[in-house]
Structure formats: structure tokens, C-alpha cells
Amino acid sequence: MRALSRDTTPAGALIGACAPDATGIVHLGLGNFHRAHAAVFTAEALAVEGGDWGIAGFANASDRVAGPMRAQDHRYSILELSGEGTRAGVVDVHRRVGVVAADPGAFVASLVEPGHRILTLTVSEVGYSRSPRTGALDVDHADVRADLDAPQSPRTAVGLVARGLTLRAETGEPFTVLSCDNLQSAGRATRQVVTEFLQSSGATGDVLDFVANRVSFPNAMVDRIVPGTTPQTSDEVAALLGVVDRAPVRAEKFSMWVLEDDFAAGRPAWDRAGAIMSDEVEAYELVKLRLLNGSHSLIAYLGGLDGQPTIPDAWSQDFVRDAVLAGIRDDYLPSIRLPRGFDSAPYVEQLTHRWGNTALGDRTARVGSDGSTKLLQRIPDAALHALADGRVPHMLALTTAAWIAAVSAPPGFDAGPVAAEMNEPARERLAQATRGARTAREHARRVLTGGFLPDALVAHESFAGRVEELVDTIVHHGARAAAREATAASAARTETR
Numbered sequence: 001m002r003a004l005s006r007d008t009t010p011a012g013a014l015i016g017a018c019a020p021d022a023t024g025i026v027h028l029g030l031g032n033f034h035r036a037h038a039a040v041f042t043a044e045a046l047a048v049e050g051g052d053w054g055i056a057g058f059a060n061a062s063d064r065v066a067g068p069m070r071a072q073d074h075r076y077s078i079l080e081l082s083g084e085g086t087r088a089g090v091v092d093v094h095r096r097v098g099v100v101a102a103d104p105g106a107f108v109a110s111l112v113e114p115g116h117r118i119l120t121l122t123v124s125e126v127g128y129s130r131s132p133r134t135g136a137l138d139v140d141h142a143d144v145r146a147d148l149d150a151p152q153s154p155r156t157a158v159g160l161v162a163r164g165l166t167l168r169a170e171t172g173e174p175f176t177v178l179s180c181d182n183l184q185s186a187g188r189a190t191r192q193v194v195t196e197f198l199q200s201s202g203a204t205g206d207v208l209d210f211v212a213n214r215v216s217f218p219n220a221m222v223d224r225i226v227p228g229t230t231p232q233t234s235d236e237v238a239a240l241l242g243v244v245d246r247a248p249v250r251a252e253k254f255s256m257w258v259l260e261d262d263f264a265a266g267r268p269a270w271d272r273a274g275a276i277m278s279d280e281v282e283a284y285e286l287v288k289l290r291l292l293n294g295s296h297s298l299i300a301y302l303g304g305l306d307g308q309p310t311i312p313d314a315w316s317q318d319f320v321r322d323a324v325l326a327g328i329r330d331d332y333l334p335s336i337r338l339p340r341g342f343d344s345a346p347y348v349e350q351l352t353h354r355w356g357n358t359a360l361g362d363r364t365a366r367v368g369s370d371g372s373t374k375l376l377q378r379i380p381d382a383a384l385h386a387l388a389d390g391r392v393p394h395m396l397a398l399t400t401a402a403w404i405a406a407v408s409a410p411p412g413f414d415a416g417p418v419a420a421e422m423n424e425p426a427r428e429r430l431a432q433a434t435r436g437a438r439t440a441r442e443h444a445r446r447v448l449t450g451g452f453l454p455d456a457l458v459a460h461e462s463f464a465g466r467v468e469e470l471v472d473t474i475v476h477h478g479a480r481a482a483a484r485e486a487t488a489a490s491a492a493r494t495e496t497r
Helices: 032-036 038-048 066-071 104-110 142-149 157-168 186-200 205-214 233-241 281-305 311-315 318-335 344-355 371-378 380-388 394-407 427-434 440-448 461-477 479-491
Strands: 023-028 054-059 076-082 085-091 094-099 118-121 175-179 220-223 249-252 256-259
Touching: 023 038, 023 104, 023 157, 032 038, 032 076, 032 249, 038 085, 054 066, 054 104, 066 094, 076 233, 085 233, 104 157, 118 157, 142 157, 142 186, 157 175, 157 186, 157 205, 175 186, 186 205, 186 220, 220 281, 256 281, 281 311, 281 318, 281 344, 281 371, 281 394, 281 479, 311 318, 311 344, 318 344, 318 380, 318 394, 318 479, 371 394, 380 394, 380 461, 394 440, 394 461, 394 479, 427 440, 440 461, 461 479
Parallel strands: 023 054, 023 118, 054 094, 076 249, 118 175
Antiparallel strands: 076 085, 220 256
């Protein structure tokens, strides 16, 4: 069977339109999410309104995706999986690809090219190098410190962006930096860490003025579940398209993008491709970060502790569903000012179908990975809102407790093989913080006071104590018992102690 290329793409298989040779967008983080989300919106925008919006894409560290894309004329397929069936289409909007680790200078130079007007980012929450306690740039992190000491040869995402903007300031050409990651107030958060990096690395006033006045950082909310590619994905694409794709992407049918229309140098017609332009992006962000992402974390940690390998497997368990829906009802929805005209009931109903998508088969371990960073966006503000209202956020305490038990197992506790597969960048720090703890409660307390959650939240004994209790229950009676107890307590609307 022939390999995917420009010449072998089947008629009618293209999603949207091909990009022209000219590139107007630089992207950092050439993973599955970008290729199934912003790249697809760009292809569909080009189909309704042209423009020089080809993408120069850069992977962070590996040639695993970039190499096959080069060999396939930069094309790849999207395998869309839903209860309605499976279909495949081909995306053709990337015009060059590279790997930052192999040639960071090429990425920095791309930010200076006059034709490039937008940088999009999918570097995950970890990639913004933010302090878990303050949300500011983590200047104590070794990699950030190294970049601050040598800002002309950076390696972190923030350092690379700052270097590119420093050089672009010499021309004064306007530019947009667009975060496509799950961050609350993503645009403002990105501007903050980039500006703090520039200030801490001794940037000139001219550079700081350029970034402040000529570079926009629009907020955005991104939403599409894109699980990892499996060894069978290429076979499924081959059966549907008749060609072999070595860089396919699996994705759900649902896709949503809400953008603040603040682009300093223009943008593709993403609005005509289905993106929502709104002045309430932050409200949409909270809906997604809390109702979807926060609940997704709870499903993953409870499911992982229960040995459920996929999110649909976990969601099929009554104790998981009851806990998640209680969290949405009692802890998350009361903390959100919903966007104008937004009805949460059908949105939550839609979420239940997305989590139960057995065709997608999203892995529990994937969703549970990077919890030490992800939970900072999903737990503290909602929990503090409940506490200020005189309520113990039982389900948010359960999410925290289940995360602790899954990725930092207390003494004598085996979290199981699914939890062991979760990629937790803070495992070593968690081990150091909890070394010598003798009981589950002491173990939990050391995590809580170890800088993994904001001090303002941990200072509430009603929350910290509840997390300790639930970790203890998980260790001695199991995740099911802890979930049922927390769900019952949440229903009783326990007052803050």
C-alpha cells in the first residue's frame, strides 16, 4: 500500500483547503492536539477565505512526528471516532517542520520573519514555567534560571518566545502570541510569564515597550479530546483511505474554539470556520477548565485507582459518575459566572456522552498525567470560592486526595498499574516531601504543605483536613468508599468547620 503524500491523497479526503506555500503562523508543540485542533480550523478557514496562513511547525524535542510529516509532504490524517462511526480526513496546512531541541535558532529566527504574524503554542501547562504557589514565572526552576543567565541561547518555551520577541523588536513588526493550552486566562498568563522573563533577564526598555504595545496575547479556550495515537491507528486510516499514514491523529468529533479577537497583525478567517469570537473568553475558559477538565481529572484518578484502563471504562462505574456529577453541581457550577446565553445543562449532558465514547477509548493514564500542574488550573480558585461561601468543597478535596494517592502512594499503599503509568513530573519532589511520613494522613499533610497547592488554599484547615481524611479512606477502604463518602457529604452540603 502506498504512503500518504500529495500525490496519493484520495480525492475528497482533504479537510478544508491546502495552505499556500507562504507561511504566516509559527507553531510550537507539534503534537496531536495542535494537529487536530488549530490546524484543522486553519484548513477550514482557508477553504472559505484564502491568505498566506501556512504553518511552520516545531516539535519540542523529538522528530517522531516531524520526520513522518516531512516524508508525507507535510500531510497527515485525522481519524475521527464517535458513536456515529469512524471517518478519516487529511490535513495539509504545514509547510515546514522542525525540532527545537535540534535547532533552537531556527525556531527563534522564524519568530522574526516579517511574514510570520502569529505564534500558536501547545506546550502543555508545564511549558509555561509558572510557580505553583503564585502563578508567576518560576525563577527558581533550574531550566528557567539557566535561560535567565543566558537569554541569548534559551531552551525553555518561555525563554525561546522571549528571545524571538527581543529580536523582532528590532523591526517593530506587530505580532500575536496565542496560547492554545488549558490555562485560565491563557493570554494574560502567557503575557505575564514572557514579560517577567524579559524583565528578569535584563531586556531593554525598547523591547519591553514593543511587547507591551505591539504584541497581542489574546485569551482563548480550546476544547477537543485528542487521545494518543495507537499502533492500530495507521491500520484504521489505511482501511478507510487506502494509504499508509505514519503520523495519524485520533480525535473525537466534538471541537470548539473560543477566541478573543485581538490579533495585532491579522489572522485567518477562523470565525468563518466555526470558531467563536467573544469578549467572554475567560468565562468559557472556566466552563471548560472546571466542568470538563476538572471532572476529567477526577474520572482519571478514581478510575486509575480502581484499575480502569480507559476513561469510558472509568465513566461506566456508578461511583465515578455520581462523584463527578456531584462535583459539577456542588463545587464547579457555583464558582462560575456563565457566558451570556450559555445553558450548562445541555453542555453537561454532552460531556457525559464524550466521556463515555468507547470508540475513542481515551487512556486513563494519559488524562491523569501532569496532575501537579493541571490541578492548579482546576482546583484552587473553585475551592476557595466554596470556602468563602461557607461550604466545604468535598469533591475538590476528593480530586486532590485521589491525585495524591495515585501519583504519590502513601506508605504501604499500592495505587495499581494504571496509576503507575501516569506521567507525573513532580514525582521526585513528592517523594522528597513525603519521605519519612508514617501514616496516610501525615503523608497527605506533607504534600499539602510542600508547595504543590497555593498556600491560600492549604491554610483552610477545613479543606486540608478533608483531603487528609479522604486519602486515609482511600488507603484503608479504597477509592470507591472514599468517593461514595465524599459524594454523600457533598449532598448534605456540610458547612465549613
